[in-house]
Amino acid sequence: MINDILNKSFNLDEDLSFDNLLKKKLETTGLTKTQFERLAGLQRRSLDGIIDKTSKQTDIVNLLKLGEFLGLNLEQTVLLHFKDRPSFEIKDLQNSMDITFINKYFDLKTLASLGFIDKKDSVEQLNERICEFFGLDSIYDYEQELGEALYSRTKRSFNDKMKDFWIKSSYKYFELIDNPNDYSREDLIDLIPKIKPYTQNVQDGLLTVFRALYNIGVTVVFQPMLPKTQIRGATFVINDKPCIVITDLNKNYATIWFALIHELHHVLFDLELLQKVKYHLTGEPDLFLIQEDKANQFASDYLISQEKMRYIEPLINNHLMVTRFAKDCQVHPSIIYSQFQFRQSEKGNNYWGAFKDYFPDVEMAKKNLYVSNWDAQSLEEASKNIKELLTI
Known part of the structure; x- marks a missing residue:
């Protein structure tokens, strides 16, 4: 107004x-x-x-x-x-207009807790920070430029400021990474069977797989879970190439691998729909719930089949046997424990707190992956770092 x-x-x-x-x-x-x-x-x-x-x-x-x-x-x-x-009065009005816009689209309290902004920032500093981070000429491009890019076809917008922030920053992040490798579905089909053994390598397994996927045109990045969201993973299609975000929701090593395979299912089987809707979130309410059950089943069966789970379940409290069986199945033991917990939860039993000593520290797993973009100077800077990380 x-x-x-x-x-x-x-x-x-x-x-x-x-x-x-x-x-x-x-x-x-x-x-x-x-x-x-x-x-x-x-x-x-x-x-x-x-x-x-x-x-x-x-x-x-x-x-x-x-x-x-x-x-x-x-x-x-x-x-x-x-x-x-007088110019000073017009400037006051502009500041009033800017802070109204910023408050409408940004959760300042949560962003301050992430280190994205300082809670003592002035309107001018907030304006400058947002523009520099997203590479915008004006804060109003946050909704106009990025909003049009993401919501023009789907007609979707969110009252949830942090989810909207996450989607837009991720989209811009992938745009800037701009994977130069052509996407090949055939190469992905060939690669997927080779992924599972890398779950056993806590420190370098994820990075190795991310690099292999990047080489066939699938960009995968890891991000820490954003407060006030429940996003476990997401798949975007940018410049006709699939892009995946995996988060550390629930801080569970096995869940990170499950989320990756889940999103790869969407890449394999839902790419045409994703090209229309531009992205899909896993773990958050979404208007386009594209084959979530199938993606979950695909990930579960890929990591360890139901038949194998039925075999090991009676021995689940024998860690030595679980470890040996996991090695035979070429997976980390935590994946077996995680699948057991989930299967029991479907029967109404709560085992979520069990076996925690046998789950790797997520910090070790994400150490070589973690390129935080919330406190980076700009998404352009963060994208250069991740591109260097993924390029072999």
């Missing part, structure tokens, strides 16, 4: 002013300026401050009195008031 007022006020006729209109009105009514002031209950200094644009704090009642006498409606009065106002 303020932006519309300022734009319209800048385009008013140069000769249109309170001073000119008042002089003409006084001539037609036969009143003197003093008589008008007395009848309207206006003081000379207040009236001159409005007319000469010198008042620092304009009394709205006095402004309305003048507008009414001149026969102006409310919009005309306000537009004329802001025409040729």
Whole structure:
């Protein structure tokens, strides 16, 4: 609203002013300026401050009195008031407009906790930080440029500021990474059977697989879970190439691998739909729940089949046997424990707190992957780091 007022006020006729209109009105009514002031209950200094644009704090009642006498409606009065106002006042209005926009689209408290901003930042600093991070000319491009890129076909928008922030930053991140390798579905089909053994390598397994996928045109990045979201993973299609985000939701090593295979199922079987909707979130309510059950079953069966789980379940409390069986199945033992926990939860049994000593520290697994982009100077800087990491 303020932006519309300022734009319209800048385009008013140069000769249109309170001073000119008042002089003409006084001539037609036969009143003197003093008589008008007395009848309207206006003081000379207040009236001159409005007319000469010198008042620092304009009394709205006095402004309305003048507008009414001149026969102006409310919009005309306000537009004329802001025409040729001092630059400091226009700047104050711009700041007011900026902070209104920023509060509408950004969860400042949560972003401060992530180190993205400082809670003491001024409006100008917040404006500069957002523009530099996303590579925007104006904060208003956050909704116009990025919003149009993501929501033009799906007509989707979110009241959840952090989810919207996550989606837009991830999309921009992948755009900047711009994987130069062509995507090949055939190569992905050949690669997937080779992934499972790398679950046993806690420190370097994920990085090795991410690099192999990058080499066939599938960009995978790891991000820490963003507060106020439940996103386990996501698949985007950018420049006709699949891009995957895996998070550390629940801080579970086995879940990270499960999420990766789940998203690869979407790449294999849902790419055509993803090209239309542009992205899909796993773990969050989504209007396009594309084959989630199939993707979950695919990931579960890939990591360890139901038949093998039925064999090992009676021995689940024998860690030595589980470890040996996991080695035979070419998976990390935590994947067996995780699948057991899930299968039991479907029966109404709670084993989520069990076997925690046999799950690797997620920090070790993500050590070589973690390129935080929330506190990076810019997404461009973060994208260069991840591109170097993934390029063999």
